[in-house]
Amino acid sequence: MNWSECSFQFKCQYNFKKMKRNVLITGTSTGVGYQSALLFGENGFKVYATMRNLKKADALKEQITQNNLDIEILELDVTKTASIKSAVETIIDKDGRIDVLVNNAGAGFAKTTEQSSEDEIRWVTEVNYLGTVFCTQAVLPYMRKQRAGQIINITSVGGLVGQPFNELYCGAKFAIEGFAEGLASYVTDAFNINISNVEPGGISTEFMNSAVDKTKTNGQLASGEYLPIFQAYLEGNQKRAEESEVQVYQTGREVAEVVLKVAQNDNPPMRIRTSQWAEELCELKTSADPDGTKLVAQVKSSFL
Template sequence: MKKIVLITGTSTGLGLKTAILFGMQGFKVYATMRNLEKKEALLKEAKEKNIDLHIEQLDVSDSNSIQKCIKKIIEQNGRIDILINNAGAGFVRTTEHASQEEIEWVTDVNYFSVIRTTKAVLPFMRKAKQGHIINISSVGGLVGQPFNELYCGAKFAVEGYTESLATYLTEPFGIKFSIVEPGGISSEFANSVLKNVEKTGGLQNDEYLPIFNSYMGSAKKRSENEDSGIYQSPEEVAQVVLKCALDKNPPLRIRTSEWANEFCHLKTSADPDGKKLNKEVIDQLLK
């Protein structure tokens, strides 16, 4: 029996490649995106690889859109085995320069969206006594970085949210949780961040500018250095997501590259996959 997987944000980058990879591995894939006019790239690659995907509209910022999509999947299959919360967006700006609208947007797309989709699938997974929710986070969910505080704050929230769910839903209900933490991904995600900075004129001429220019200069050097190990292809990260999905005892958290592991080493060395702390919390607070 094919496993049913729902993936958000599949129009480009990691989401697109994850949908293709899972389709190639025999999963029944519901690849979703906010704007169905952007489905052509996914359709083209699926056709080239002779994969049958189910492409559906789902806007992670709209609870009604989420409920409508999930209702359709449940009606067709009776269950959702795996939810991959991939939709998200980067954001480079100081707290002072960000508008309230931007602050709410970056938090919504990277954090509240995860809660909305998770909330929508949990009743069905709980009833089935099985399921796996895989949340795409970032090394920015473990390590705060310059000019990324709003993005990192949202990803830190995803990490805490997922850790907490794993303390009381896995043992009694069989619902597994995994957090995938990439470093840099060579995709439209990274390009859109840089384009957004350029579009808004950076920080203009103020006291932050020298620090910001230093950060952007360093980011440009890293992106041009193919040997740095920072940037992975979306396909490489998708392989890690697939590994989590196929693992009968998946990690609570996993970095996707050697560079990502080294970058987060001081935060993760005592408990690389997060399962030791998860067990300790359960033992202290639930037993």
């Protein structure tokens, strides 16, 4: 039994409903989103796999055909509200409901605050935070009307622990954590809409490569007095991955397996890390309330 299985065995109660549940997943062209679309499809969900650029859908289309999966690919750019609304309306027109939203779309960003442009700062906030807010806003009326729903946000250990050269990315992920906690404090009891944050550590997908490509400036992610600090940061990452006693980098499939288990749980956690390494990194922040349910209960008793 692997780590994620152990973390769920004491509480996981699978939801065997007769009605086939549908799921909207953002950012499915690669990585965790791609693997989540396949895994949900393999486990009997009707999947709406969305992505900004439909030209990147070939790999997913091939898997759908080969495995006869109930997956429909839609265009959805999380930085454009019109695109979000169009995708949601398409699903509602076809199915009349959205059971699960997986806010997966996001992008890494590793650069100093001082050397980041205004456009870069706005972009990393839009794609990693506001996209989650606007997708959630778009599905909430339908989930509220049906008095059932589940919203799963793929955040990060960077949403709990600030890290060097990732402060802008971490700031966006911290924002999702606060957004989710606040939302969960009233929509779960009132409308039966569960909110969960899935918090991976390192993922061995295209995520980091895209982060590096996006944030390069004249061939470097940092320059001047920041450069030696950044080089030490990169060397530390590599050393940790090589020497750590626990696995630092997970595959997209391993993270997707945790996402699926959260979706299948009748009483899902408010938050969950996806690996032992991620758990250990966040221990000082999470030891008193590992899955976040105590904090939400305290908030509700204090304000409602």
